[in-house]
Amino acid sequence: MKTTTAALTALALLTGLGAAAADPLKIGMITTLSGPGAGLGIDTRDGFMLAVKQSGVTDVEVLVEDDGQKPELAVQIADKMIQSEDVGVLTGIVFSNLLMAVAPSVTAQDKFYVSTNAAPAALAGKGCNPLYFNAAYQNDNLHEAMGEYANRDHKTMFIMAPNYPAGKDSLTGFKRYYKGEIAGELYTQVGQTDYAAEIAQIRASGADGAFVFLPGGMGIAFMKQYAQSGSTVPVMGPGFSFSQDVLGAIGQAALGVKNSGQWAKDLDNPASKQFLEAFQAEYNRLPSIYAVQAYDAAQLILSAHKTAEPSDTEAFRAALLKADIQSPRGKFSFNTNQHPIQDIYLTEVVDENGTLTNHIVEKIFSDHGDAYAAECQM
Amino acid sequence: MSPALLVEQLLNGLQLGVMLFLMSAGLTLIFGVMGLINLAHGSFYMVGAFACAAIAAATGSFWAGLAASLAGAAAAGVLVEVAIIRRLYDRDHLDQVLATFALILIFSEGTRWLFGSFPLYLDIPPLLQWAATLPGGLQYPVYRLAVIGLGVAVALGLFLLISRTRLGMRIRAGENDREMIAALGVDIRRLNTIVFALGAALAGLAGATVGALQSVQVGMGEPVLILAFVVIVIGGIGSVRGALLGALLVGLVDTAGRFFLPRIAGLFVPPAEAGLVGSGIASMLIYVVMALILALRPKGLFASHA
Numbered sequence: 001m002k003t004t005t006a007a008l009t010a011l012a013l014l015t016g017l018g019a020a021a022a023d024p025l026k027i028g029m030i031t032t033l034s035g036p037g038a039g040l041g042i043d044t045r046d047g048f049m050l051a052v053k054q055s056g057v058t059d060v061e062v063l064v065e066d067d068g069q070k071p072e073l074a075v076q077i078a079d080k081m082i083q084s085e086d087v088g089v090l091t092g093i094v095f096s097n098l099l100m101a102v103a104p105s106v107t108a109q110d111k112f113y114v115s116t117n118a119a120p121a122a123l124a125g126k127g128c129n130p131l132y133f134n135a136a137y138q139n140d141n142l143h144e145a146m147g148e149y150a151n152r153d154h155k156t157m158f159i160m161a162p163n164y165p166a167g168k169d170s171l172t173g174f175k176r177y178y179k180g181e182i183a184g185e186l187y188t189q190v191g192q193t194d195y196a197a198e199i200a201q202i203r204a205s206g207a208d209g210a211f212v213f214l215p216g217g218m219g220i221a222f223m224k225q226y227a228q229s230g231s232t233v234p235v236m237g238p239g240f241s242f243s244q245d246v247l248g249a250i251g252q253a254a255l256g257v258k259n260s261g262q263w264a265k266d267l268d269n270p271a272s273k274q275f276l277e278a279f280q281a282e283y284n285r286l287p288s289i290y291a292v293q294a295y296d297a298a299q300l301i302l303s304a305h306k307t308a309e310p311s312d313t314e315a316f317r318a319a320l321l322k323a324d325i326q327s328p329r330g331k332f333s334f335n336t337n338q339h340p341i342q343d344i345y346l347t348e349v350v351d352e353n354g355t356l357t358n359h360i361v362e363k364i365f366s367d368h369g370d371a372y373a374a375e376c377q378m
Numbered sequence: 379m380s381p382a383l384l385v386e387q388l389l390n391g392l393q394l395g396v397m398l399f400l401m402s403a404g405l406t407l408i409f410g411v412m413g414l415i416n417l418a419h420g421s422f423y424m425v426g427a428f429a430c431a432a433i434a435a436a437t438g439s440f441w442a443g444l445a446a447s448l449a450g451a452a453a454a455g456v457l458v459e460v461a462i463i464r465r466l467y468d469r470d471h472l473d474q475v476l477a478t479f480a481l482i483l484i485f486s487e488g489t490r491w492l493f494g495s496f497p498l499y500l501d502i503p504p505l506l507q508w509a510a511t512l513p514g515g516l517q518y519p520v521y522r523l524a525v526i527g528l529g530v531a532v533a534l535g536l537f538l539l540i541s542r543t544r545l546g547m548r549i550r551a552g553e554n555d556r557e558m559i560a561a562l563g564v565d566i567r568r569l570n571t572i573v574f575a576l577g578a579a580l581a582g583l584a585g586a587t588v589g590a591l592q593s594v595q596v597g598m599g600e601p602v603l604i605l606a607f608v609v610i611v612i613g614g615i616g617s618v619r620g621a622l623l624g625a626l627l628v629g630l631v632d633t634a635g636r637f638f639l640p641r642i643a644g645l646f647v648p649p650a651e652a653g654l655v656g657s658g659i660a661s662m663l664i665y666v667v668m669a670l671i672l673a674l675r676p677k678g679l680f681a682s683h684a
């Protein structure tokens with residue numbers, strides 16, 4: 001009996017050793033799954049998990065935790081994941097202020113961070129890091145595209161964004177390309193839900209267009225109130241203000257609004273069609289750009305893992321940089337600051353058999369990088 | 379800056395004010411009668427909005443949704459009062475804060491479980507979906523005028539209820555001395571439940587009317603709850619009259635701040651920074667006002683007995 005036990009123990013130990021030799025890749029996903037921003041986090045998680053599922057790999061484990069959109073919580077989770085769960089790559093944060101709290105500490109502990117959305121200017125320029133990759137864009141990009149578009153028919157623009165880092169990046173990005181006159185520039189409170197005072201100012205400003213960056217619930221509130229105000233000044237915005245997660249709640253008020261994105265569901269390439277079909281089959285809803293970005297982030301991590309382990313930072317980084325993926329966005333490569341170089345499109349909200357969604361109107365930027373890459377020394 | 383724009387901002391301030399009044403009236407009544415700090419009041423606001431959106435989507439009628447918001451929030455109020463809040467009246471405020479904070483989390487995640495994480499669609503009724511031309515050529519959304527009207531009607535109704543009815547008499551008596559009216563044979567438990575349900579129903583009504591203007595989503599109640607607390611602290615905790623005045627004051631000051639401060643800042647700093655500076659100060663303006671009022675009148679504008 002004793003010998004059997006001993007043999008079994010030895011066997012168990014040996015199998016334990018065997019498992020240790022082929023350690024699965026642990027990916028820590030910290031994203032916002034509760035609170036007002038949860039819709040974005042859920043699309044992020046679902047897009048990511050779809051890519052993991054499609055890859056068919058079995059040696060990857062994704063730990064998902066909710067940050068509740070709280071920076072201090074995100075930092076705690078990141079530390080726990082790194083120190084006690086031994087994850088090799090972190091990902092998933094939606095909001096820039098959370099990423100600013102987490103990314104520097106992750107890279108300082110020699111772990112990779114691949115961003116699925118948040119892309120503050122501070123991490124794209126002087127603060128860039130070899131272990132930090134962004135699979136989405138740089139925060140300014142979609143706003144820059146709208147600035148370029150506004151040049152065509154708008155002589156004076158009223159511009160508005162929430163008063164937080166991504167809001168400032170937004171208006172900076174817009175103004176970088178817009179050459180006309182700015183009739184008014186307004187920062188609103190984060191989480192503000194009543195825009196009557198601002199709408200009155202848009203109308204009174206005499207601008208012939210309004211550029212509005214208000215993600216999530218803020219954008220829903222603004223668009224509904226704007227539609228009732230009787231204002232005839234056309235509104236435009238970056239894709240975040242009119243992404244799939246909020247269109248249903250805005251309703252007809254969003255119809256015809258011009259916005260920008262690196263992907264829309266009618267983008268014509270095989271990867272996009274395959275992704276759209278698979279996402280709808282899996283989750284029974286249309287994906288937002290957040291889902292696409294997370295899908296690509298997962299593809300990037302998995303592609304790198306084919307050749308290297310994250311513990312071998314040099315090799316893993318080199319493999320990530322190749323960006324050897326089939327992105328639904330089409331062309332996708334990394335800039336010198338490890339942020340995407342990609343096409344950016346003008347999109348328009350359309351009614352597709354009762355469902356509001358975005359269709360591509362035209363390409364605004366080809367192979368667009370960002371304004372901060374030159375400041376990045378790696 | 380035209381007079382029409384000023385009038386428009388004044389109306390905006392009024393509309394924000396009466397909406398805050400709907401929220402804070404219940405909060406202050408509950409505190410006045412039961413001595414309870416109810417952090418979960420914002421959850422009733424959310425329940426009202428979700429009930430309205432769900433029923434409006436199912437029946438196609440905003441008005442049915444509005445009725446559902448009153449009924450749903452009141453029912454949630456009764457349920458919470460009987461099951462949980464009742465046990466907290468004799469505990470200290472810290473226990474109440476802890477328990478009602480837990481209720482916020484339960485309501486939020488419960489709502490997410492039922493309705494999902496994405497915002498719901500709720501539009502204003504077609505009847506009110508146009509902009510009226512006011513004297514002076516100002517275009518103003520009729521729905522916002524209707525919200526102002528609703529707020530005034532509720533304020534009047536509450537005033538009559540409290541000053542002219544038997545229930546109101548009991549509420550006033552309950553505010554003064556809970557033990558005594560219980561000793562006089564009034565069923566204080568039932569009174570508590572009724573007041574709690576009334577407060578919850580008002581919050582639900584606010585959630586539904588505002589939900590049609592804004593977005594119906596999980597967590598929508600908490601920002602409003604913070605403003606409602608500012609309102610009742612300014613107005614004097616427990617005073618409905620104070621809540622009305624405080625709500626209008628907060629609504630007007632907040633709107634005026636968002637409108638004037640960026641312009642005033644523009645006189646001192648370059649235009650690009652004026653927006654940032656102005657909106658930064660505007661966001662804290664109501665708290666500055668609250669601090670000033672508390673410095674002058676530590677118990678608020680209309681301090682109740684206690």
